[in-house]
Amino acid sequence: MSPNRRLIIWSLLLTASMLGLAILNLSTGTMTISWPALLGILTSRGNATDMLVLVNFRLPRIVLAIMVGWALALSGNVLQTVTNNPMADPSLLGINNGAGLAVMLLIIGAGTNASLTLSLPIVALAGAWLSTALIFLLANQRQRGISSKRLLLVGVALSGCFSALMVLMTLKLSPDNYQFVMNWLAGSLWGTDWSYIGWALPWLAVGSGILFIQLPVLDAFTLGTTTAQTLGINLKRQQLGLISVAAMLAGVSVAISGGISFIGLITPNLARRIVGSRQRYQLPLAGLLGSTLLLAADTLGKLITTTTELPAGVLVALIGAPYFIYLLVRG
Secondary structure, X not given: OOHHHHHHHHHHHHHHHHHHXXXXXXXXXXXXXXXHHHHHHHOOOOOHHHHHXXXXXXXXXXXXXXXXXXXXXXXXXXXXXXXXXXXXXXXXXXXXXXXXHHHHHHHHHHOOOHHHHOOHHHHHHHHHHHHHHHHHHHHEEOOOEEOHHHHHHHHHHHHHHHHHHHHHHXXXXXXXXXXXXXXXXXXXXXXXXXXXXXXXXXXXXXXXXXXXXXXXXXXXXXXXXXXXXXXXXXXXXXXXXXXXXXXXXXXHHHHHHOOOOOHHHHHHHHHHHHHOXXXXXXXXXXXXHHHHHHHHHHHHHHHHOOOOXXXXXXXXXXXXXXXXHHHHHHO
């Protein structure tokens, strides 16, 4: 079967899965909405309370999960392609923790009042970009440039450093701020408000558009650095540009969803196994897999316990960590 046909089939399956998960997600939570009541709301015959819960809280959460899963998957796909390393991921390279450290500094300095919360996405985005610049600076060798192994090792080291600093900074937090930070770091999809989605959507749309325009360049990276250079590609400049876009996608996602790891690791590898390494097939399929995975994790987190909601980031990590070990053993 051709990659194009496999992409179409999998796209239809994943879209149908997301639709089913969205309906299930809408009906579950601390306040259960029955299927007849949900059908009444969808046909504009529901009561005002159920309508308020669905439109103002649960529907934006579903949209948020789809957006963040898509963006993290695309970010991981670009990082793996550009570095030619199947274990590259925004969380492993320290981009996620760089954004988290910036948010932690903001909360320590000013707390978590309502006006400050609106500035968290901008601060997280700045932290993601700064951490990416630091990774590039430390991974770059004057004569050899940036190797994939060196980039990954520097990223892992910085990620551990950022994580340790965040743990130390929690000692300075008040109980309320501490609870907010812990939920944020666990990947609780906290930005479930239409205003956050409206803020993030242009960034994610622009970043995704740039990557799809650069599909030929991404394909060249899959052929190896030597072949890419013979095709007239400026490797260092393209690496910097594409990884900056990947950092933007990861930073915006982490800002509105918290510390969700491993989506950028799992989905590109799965997409590569299904449709091959041609980027016109792999990139969109990785995005759809990321959206479906995060929406499934969020829905499962609501179904496991009725008294509270298990953060989606925890469930994704339970899947991603064993897969990362598998990649290490296989490699």
